[in-house]
Amino acid sequence: MNITQHPDSSTLMSYAAGSLTEALSAVVCGHIAMCPACAREVRTLEAVGGALMERLDPVPVQQQSPLVILRAAEADNFDRAMPDTVADTDVPVPLQRLVGARLDDIRWRRLGMGVWHVPLRLSRAGEGDLRLLRVAPGQAMPDHGHGGAELTLILRGSYRDVFGDYHRGDVADLDSEAEHRPIADPETGCICLIASEQRARFKSLFGRIVQPLSGL
Amino acid sequence: MAELINRVAARGDSEAFRQLFQTFAPRVKSYMMRLGADPTTAEELAQETLLTVWRKAGLYSSDKGSAVTWIFTIARNLRIDRLRRDVPWQELPEGHDEEASNDMPPDEVVVERERQSRVQDVLTSLPPDQSEVVSLSYLEGLSHSEIADRLKLPLGTVKSRMRLAYQKIREAVEDLK
Numbered sequence: 001m002n003i004t005q006h007p008d009s010s011t012l013m014s015y016a017a018g019s020l021t022e023a024l025s026a027v028v029c030g031h032i033a034m035c036p037a038c039a040r041e042v043r044t045l046e047a048v049g050g051a052l053m054e055r056l057d058p059v060p061v062q063q064q065s066p067l068v069i070l071r072a073a074e075a076d077n078f079d080r081a082m083p084d085t086v087a088d089t090d091v092p093v094p095l096q097r098l099v100g101a102r103l104d105d106i107r108w109r110r111l112g113m114g115v116w117h118v119p120l121r122l123s124r125a126g127e128g129d130l131r132l133l134r135v136a137p138g139q140a141m142p143d144h145g146h147g148g149a150e151l152t153l154i155l156r157g158s159y160r161d162v163f164g165d166y167h168r169g170d171v172a173d174l175d176s177e178a179e180h181r182p183i184a185d186p187e188t189g190c191i192c193l194i195a196s197e198q199r200a201r202f203k204s205l206f207g208r209i210v211q212p213l214s215g216l
Numbered sequence: 217m218a219e220l221i222n223r224v225a226a227r228g229d230s231e232a233f234r235q236l237f238q239t240f241a242p243r244v245k246s247y248m249m250r251l252g253a254d255p256t257t258a259e260e261l262a263q264e265t266l267l268t269v270w271r272k273a274g275l276y277s278s279d280k281g282s283a284v285t286w287i288f289t290i291a292r293n294l295r296i297d298r299l300r301r302d303v304p305w306q307e308l309p310e311g312h313d314e315e316a317s318n319d320m321p322p323d324e325v326v327v328e329r330e331r332q333s334r335v336q337d338v339l340t341s342l343p344p345d346q347s348e349v350v351s352l353s354y355l356e357g358l359s360h361s362e363i364a365d366r367l368k369l370p371l372g373t374v375k376s377r378m379r380l381a382y383q384k385i386r387e388a389v390e391d392l393k
């Protein structure tokens with residue numbers, strides 16, 4: 001895999017800090033599973049968190065540590081097991097809980113005009129919007145501006161916009177100023193995971209497409 | 217500190233764990249309070265973090281960074297977990313490269329210590345405007361746009377300050393491994 005498009009370093013920093021919103025984190029997490037370079041950067045940025053934590057003034061902890069040790073001793077099993085992974089998969093492991101193991105098994109909902117989607121559930125506290133989008137070969141992605149940050153991770157096929165070509169594993173990291181109109185590859189089409197910081201704008205985007213076609 | 221974790225992993229060494237606890241639990245608690253947790257919740261999360269250190273000591277290896285970095289990632293993830301509570305999306309940045317580790321080779325321990333101290337140095341030498349956005353991100357838990365709102369700055373300015381800080385950090389540790 002030859003990944004050429006990465007999240008902005010400020011996005012990686014926010015991710016390492018634990019401050020990236022849930023939807024955007026999902027996309028970065030998926031990218032990192034495929035991109036050793038960014039995984040390394042995140043490791044360095046996590047060292048920043050370690051260093052900052054180390055510098056904080058300690059706050060006394062009430063409960064005595066022996067009690068914790070007792071509880072720890074009860075939780076005897078050391079966790080050395082590898083997590084269960086599916087061998088035959090084209091979905092990055094961290095995304096499998098959300099998306100399933102295989103892109104072919106996804107049950108798409110048609111939006112019309114060569115576009116399908118699957119909205120993904122966020123936790124109640126989660127802001128923003130996360131969904132899978134499938135675009136037919138040669139089809140333009142839905143035309144939209146951005147409400148806040150938007151991250152797109154290509155999972156299959158590719159697309160092209162004014163910023164370049166995006167293939168599997170690539171991330172498009174756009175903020176609200178960016179206007180772009182990606183076209184899915186004429187041969188393969190494109191499947192991607194799109195996270196948006198704000199729900200409303202993204203919904204209205206789909207609202208615009210969906211309304212005349214399916215009466216949603 | 218890495219050695220203490222290895223002792224916990226190798227033989228459930230409770231003396232090693234006690235030392236880890238005394239060093240880190242008060243700092244994790246402080247971190248949680250800084251991020252807005254009330255003292256009780258912060259205490260809980262600190263206890264939980266150290267329990268996780270006990271349980272996962274066998275998974276610790278140098279590619280997870282220094283001991284304090286690893287413990288930071290555990291604390292960070294537990295906090296996110298707590299924020300997300302009834303959660304469909306629990307896959308956290310810790311990732312899935314969780315392989316059992318053998319004892320970390322001493323030279324890697326040294327490299328990790330070196331990396332940590334260089335990062336520490338860069339952080340203290342950042343210009344105030346960069347250091348501010350870094351600290352709002354890591355210790356206040358604010359997203360880019362929340363930082364922009366807080367500081368009444370354009371989003372682009374926040375991001376470019378973070379990029380500049382990142383470049384300095386990166387340059388400082390580049391030659392390590």
Ligand SMILES: [Zn+2]
Nearest residue numbers: 006035037038
């Ligand atoms: Zn990358």
